Amino acid sequence: MKVKLFLSVAFFLSIICHVSAQDDLLKELDTIKSKEKQTETLGFKGLQICNMQSTKLTAKGEWYVLISHRFGDLTEGFENFFGLDDAYTKLGAIYGVTNWFSVGASRQTNNKIYELTLKYRLKTQEVDGFPVTIVGYNTMDINTNLSTDQYPNLQFNNRLAYTTQLLVSRQFSDKISLEINPIYIHKNLYDETTERKDQFAVGLGGRYKFTKRLSMNLEYAPRINAPESEVYHNLLSVGLDIDTGGHIFQMVFSNCQTMNDVYAFSNATGKWNGGGIYFGFNLYRVF
């Protein structure tokens, strides 16, 4: 009787071991498979869609020089010569520390804002594997136009504003790529009548490729908890990417003239149906 019991326990244990051994083998096969998975080619050609970042990063050791312009309000016509009189400029550089991590710095006209950026890829879309590319993006603005003459209690930290973004994109086909981007904006200085110190937005973007060197981009970023005010509106931009070989030339029509992310997602002043459309371009040169 004892022998029977012993044999059945041993048999039962051996079955469990056998099954778990099979599991291990299967896992091993899985890991081998995943190593062979191909990553998708990049859905976005430019580092930006229009104002919003795309999930593309610089390669390791690469320098990108960024030159952006946004002209004045196009809808004013000849009064400002379709915006040419009131141009804003942004100059900056981005460096790829590794293939998945890059740092950037730029300076732009409006409020003399310096913007420092970190961009890091957490996951890449795979063929028959992981469905999306996930990239984290952080910006820190330093507003150097503020002065203690005007604001006597001003401290350095009041000059700072941040965004934290999680860019999630998927390339659906050779022609179409889409992106969703939850955004958190924090301002150390804000106007309580028109702004919030903590603002959320959801960026939506897409790219449609016409030819190898030409594509159309669209982005829209509704704010989630924006205060009721007629001053600022949700970002909406449309653009055209022209790949000239050495650099990407992006033409942009947007309702935001200012080019840093904090302003683009929470302080866009224009309205597509009521004045305030700004034409401009982003130019990236790779070194």
Next chain:
Amino acid sequence: MKKIKICLTLLSSVFIVSCESNTYSELAPPTGNPTYTANIEHIMEHNCISCHSGTSQYPNLETYDGVKNACTNANLICRIESQSCGARMPLGGSLPQTDIDMIKLWAANGFVKE
């Protein structure tokens, strides 16, 4: 995992700098009797004269007379507080409400110079 750790460390180091927020009115407590030299000149200097100086853009806002003239003859107050008289100024974003209120009070008090 290593990637995530590095990213989190970098992120936290950025946010350690400071996240305490203030409003514009906290940084410049409202005054009952604003003057051009103590208040209005600084607002113009940091927000307007990059364009409204010399003859580049009418009205000239570099001087007391220029600003006073812009308030009485060139809709300055209407331009900074709404879009009803043309594109809202300054371009690229509104002045904080506390600054708009100060300019309006200064005009209502009779454009006190000093």
